[in-house]
Amino acid sequence: MMLPRSIPILSALLLLTAPAAAQISLTPPATTPSPAPEKPKAAKPPAPAKKKEAAPAPKPSPSPSAPPTATVIPAPPTDSSGVDLVYGAYQRGQYKTAFDLATARAQGGDPKAMTMLGQLYSGALGIKRDYAKAAEWYKRASDAGDRQAMLELAMLRIAGRGGPIDKGEAVKLLASASKLGEPKAAYNLALLYLDGQTLPQDVKRSAELLRQAADAGLPEAQYALATFYKEGTGVEKDIDKAVRLLQAATLADNVDAEVEYAIALFNGTGTPRNPPAAVALLRKAARQNSPIAQNRLARILITGMGAPVDKVEGFKWHLVAKTAGKGDPDLDAQLTELNPDDRAKAEAAAKKWLGTK
Known part of the structure; x- marks a missing residue:
């Protein structure tokens, strides 16, 4: 008995809304690791005075025409073990504590703390849900270069939460986050290219973006790209590659991939029976x-x-x-x-x- 294939390609892919708590602001998710926020470099201390000199040289007065000194964002507060206190509170479900700590850091200019505030406002975690405030914090964080905030703000713009629907801005945000290596942004941008409504349909570009997200370990992208290889959509048809991608997504507990990979194993398609x-x-x-x-x-x-x-x-x-x-x-x-x-x-x-x- 041959088991039939399970899921048509389009019904499997058109999922544009990010899960409410899919992205954690201050540390990377386990399955789609993102680079940890860079710690600001501390200013170098003045070189020690040489023994032959009687006294250290006086500090030069800044020239009126000298450029302004860049603001240094303080490092995230940590406990004695080096654990980020905001993220720790978030993980323990202590959202009010996370909110208070993140607020202090956000006021000091920390974009990751701003993203956390957006997450808390958007998810009604420890505070009343307020999409407008969530969008405001995401906007500030994305302007500061935080790729996760760009993704979150794009999803709000697509859904029309915290402001009017603005798919044009959402596309720009997803593109920027994708370039910075955010796999979920690449995945959602791929769906927009596949759908052909917000953007002109471009299955090859969609496949490229799915490959980027799949290579970063995003199981939804691995499953979606597998269907592309099975059907020859935007790529040359390659059953072996499709099955390898299904296997990878299965290991990450993607249910759709589990079904497709099971059928491949049962039928011996692209893998030993x-x-x-x-x-x-x-x-x-x-x-x-x-x-x-x-x-x-x-x-x-x-x-x-x-x-x-x-x-x-x-x-x-x-x-x-x-x-x-x-x-x-x-x-x-x-x-x-x-x-x-x-x-x-x-x-x-x-x-x-x-x-x-």
Whole structure:
């Protein structure tokens, strides 16, 4: 039995809204590392006076025509172990403390603290949600060169939060953040080039941006680029590259990739055939509420091709997938032929999973 492919390319990709807490302002996310904020260089101390000199030379008075001295942003306050106190409070859920500490730092000109304030205002974390203030802090941080603030402000502009919808500004912000190495900005910009509404459709440019984000380890981009290689969209068709990208995204727990990689393993497409590994991945994705995984797993368990027959479990997943719009007429027909006891067990198991028992 060959399992069919699962997800059409466009429905898999058009996801323009960033998760509310997907980006943490003061340290990089675990799966998409960003460079840590640069610590300002401390001013060099004056050279020690040579022993032969009676006294150190007096400091020269600044010339009236000399350029103004650059403002030095103080280093983030840390505890004795060197942990950033603002980020530490954020990670512990102490949002009010994070807000107070970030406010003091933002007033001192720290762009990462400004981005944190934007995150707190946007996510209603420790303070009342205020998209206008979030946009204000993101704007100040992005003007100071913070790539994450650029991404966050772009998402607000696309959604029309904290101000009117401004896709033109959003595109500029995403482009700037992408150039600075922000993978989520490259990913979202790729989607805009693919969609062809905000920007002229350019699948090759979309593929380039997806590759940038995928190389940085963003699982959504790895999955999306895999579909490009499978279909030959913006790149030459290459099943082997597609499967390698699916495997990478699967290791990062991307559910869509888990389903596609499981199907590749089951069918032996671009990788050695491995039905047990495929079934294990389908089980994992089914438990993560992927209707496609639930449907494919149901087929396997009901037919026994790739795993021992378990019709009660198989029809349970069929009924669960059906409630999410993934009906299967063939399995419906087989369900009517199931003995009453097993059918009752499958229906009870499905209800229990759905929480409707």
